[in-house]
Amino acid sequence: MKSYAVCQCGAPLELREQATPEPTGREVLLRVLAAGVCHSDLHFWEGVYDLGGGKQLKLTDRGMTLPLTMGHETVGEVVAVGPHVRDVKVGDRRLAYPWIGCGECKVCRRGDEQLCLKPRFLGVFRPGGYSDHLLVPHSRYLLDFGDLPPEQAAPLACSGVTAYGALRKVGGVLQTDPIVIIGAGGLGLMCLAVLKALGGHGAIVLDIDPTKRDAAREAGALAAIDANAPDAVQQVTAAADGGVWAVIDFVGAASTVRLGIDCLTKGGKLIVVGLFGGEITIPTPYIPIKAMTLQGSYTGSLAELKELIDLVRRAPLPMIPVRRRPLDEAFAALTDLKAGKVTGRVILAPTG
Numbered sequence: 109m110k111s112y113a114v115c116q117c118g119a120p121l122e123l124r125e126q127a128t129p130e131p132t133g134r135e136v137l138l139r140v141l142a143a144g145v146c147h148s149d150l151h152f153w154e155g156v157y158d159l160g161g162g163k164q165l166k167l168t169d170r171g172m173t174l175p176l177t178m179g180h181e182t183v184g185e186v187v188a189v190g191p192h193v194r195d196v197k198v199g200d201r202r203l204a205y206p207w208i209g210c211g212e213c214k215v216c217r218r219g220d221e222q223l224c225l226k227p228r229f230l231g232v233f234r235p236g237g238y239s240d241h242l243l244v245p246h247s248r249y250l251l252d253f254g255d256l257p258p259e260q261a262a263p264l265a266c267s268g269v270t271a272y273g274a275l276r277k278v279g280g281v282l283q284t285d286p287i288v289i290i291g292a293g294g295l296g297l298m299c300l301a302v303l304k305a306l307g308g309h310g311a312i313v314l315d316i317d318p319t320k321r322d323a324a325r326e327a328g329a330l331a332a333i334d335a336n337a338p339d340a341v342q343q344v345t346a347a348a349d350g351g352v353w354a355v356i357d358f359v360g361a362a363s364t365v366r367l368g369i370d371c372l373t374k375g376g377k378l379i380v381v382g383l384f385g386g387e388i389t390i391p392t393p394y395i396p397i398k399a400m401t402l403q404g405s406y407t408g409s410l411a412e413l414k415e416l417i418d419l420v421r422r423a424p425l426p427m428i429p430v431r432r433r434p435l436d437e438a439f440a441a442l443t444d445l446k447a448g449k450v451t452g453r454v455i456l457a458p459t460g
């Protein structure tokens with residue numbers, strides 16, 4: 109088995125060759141068909157989150173061990189199954205749900221494995237898809253994506269379920285009122301597409317980049333507003349015909365969280381998804397006086413990914429531009445992403 113691994117945070121990925129694992133119990137071995145290169149891989153590769161004020165959160169202090177084969181958006185073909193696997197067979201093509209927990213604690217049994225305190229996330233805490241093979245610990249994490257092209261199915265495991273998980277937290281106002289989306293990068297555009305597929309009322313998008321605002325308008329945003337405009341909040345309020353009930357922040361910087369709070373009407377909810385980093389101070393009386401909710405959202409659950417795949421099979425999302433690159437270019441793909449040279453998605457395809 110050939111994989112590209114982070115052996116030292118921030119250093120080039122290294123080629124590793126090992127014996128291909130043999131699945132036992134309920135494990136399944138996939139031959140990788142498509143592995144998405146995601147923005148969060150840049151965080152895993154660099155190994156830190158910025159906490160603001162010069163402080164950092166080190167991922168190796170949170171259980172990440174090196175060498176690490178990254179890749180959490182993986183589609184593969186089943187090539188071997190453990191003796192107790194009944195629900196998939198050799199030759200099936202499946203999307204791997206990567207946000208796997210211990211499977212035994214209360215949180216996991218409630219169905220929120222992505223929030224488990226002993227995570228086994230593929231490509232973060234266990235080997236992921238930057239490889240020609242992927243061992244999945246249980247067949248229940250493999251999802252049938254029907255006729256979707258593998259390179260369109262792969263990002264559903266991360267940006268798709270992250271957008272869907274955030275939208276699910278908005279609740280019923282999704283259908284009746286405009287929401288605000290901060291950040292019109294890949295996640296923001298995915299969120300607009302999923303919102304449309306859900307039959308949502310629509311979204312006002314905030315971004316500092318005029319090109320991204322154009323992309324948001326083309327993707328069906330009700331309005332696209334410059335997040336740096338001094339009257340950005342007034343523009344949002346005018347476009348929404350009043351304050352908004354829900355803001356989803358895909359950036360997660362101190363300035364965007366502040367902006368998100370300022371856009372909320374009383375009783376509103378800010379859902380923070382982005383991990384840009386920073387810190388904010390909130391006058392505590394605002395919390396009761398505005399009756400506001402500040403909620404974080406981290407990826408989505410296995411059930412949410414299943415719902416999303418069902419939704420996308422009924423109401424296809426617009427195709428994301430995809431560039432396929434051979435597995436051997438894994439590190440180049442990562443550095444291009446860091447340099448902002450990637451439009452859409454890069455998919456590593458071991459078979460070319």
Ligand SMILES: [Zn+2]
Pocket residue numbers: 209210211212213214215216221224225226
């Ligand atoms: Zn658990």
Ligand SMILES: [Zn+2]
Pocket residue numbers: 146147148149180266267
């Ligand atoms: Zn990701």
